[in-house]
Amino acid sequence: MQESFLIFITKISLYPTVIFTGLVMFVTLYWLVSLIGMVDMDTVEFGDSGSDTNVSDLSSTGFFTGLMLKFGLYGVPLIIILSLVSLIGWLLSYVYTSFLHQRIDSGILYYLFGTGALVFVLVVSMWLTGIIISPIRKSIAKIPKRNAANNIGKTAIVRTLSVTDKHGEAELNDGGAGLILKIRRDSDSVELPLKQGDKVLLVEYLNDSGAYRVALAKDK
Known part of the structure; x- marks a missing residue:
């Protein structure tokens, strides 16, 4: 058993598998940190999220952005894309190494x-990941945008350790499983720092970042 484990460790440490091993370790750590509310997940969007993305015309995009569009790697949280690419790549490179x-x-x-x-x-990992996330991306796109406006004025609970003008998440009780929303606060706000467990009022929906501007909810 110990010998088999040592062989396994040796194989995942060989080039090129070691690169994907490192990526898998990174995304695993990210998910653990996310579970305790230290980071939030951003969705990859290119251009107007409400319109169809033209993946055939990449002349005005950078190489990396064009590559993401070609493989359909957008419309879902970046960490999900990276997790799938890393895991698929790790499995394929492990087979190659073995x-x-x-x-x-x-x-x-x-x-x-x-x-x-x-x-x-x-390349194969990105192609397979694009196929896997395609139905997820389509489902997200079908969510009515009016839901964002309907949430204005509601109270949510901060789930991340802190909230800044660039980072933060809150949970909104919608009568079901609950919604996880990205939230932001004004950088020049004079209110006390928002922390995990605080009640916040959803003041405005920020289209550019897909997040809500919030303020500390006043207890009545």
């Missing part, structure tokens, strides 16, 4: 073939 890469012991060929496998695995 059955093919270990047969190449030459230094130059080792890294040459490894780099080629890394690029191939990354």
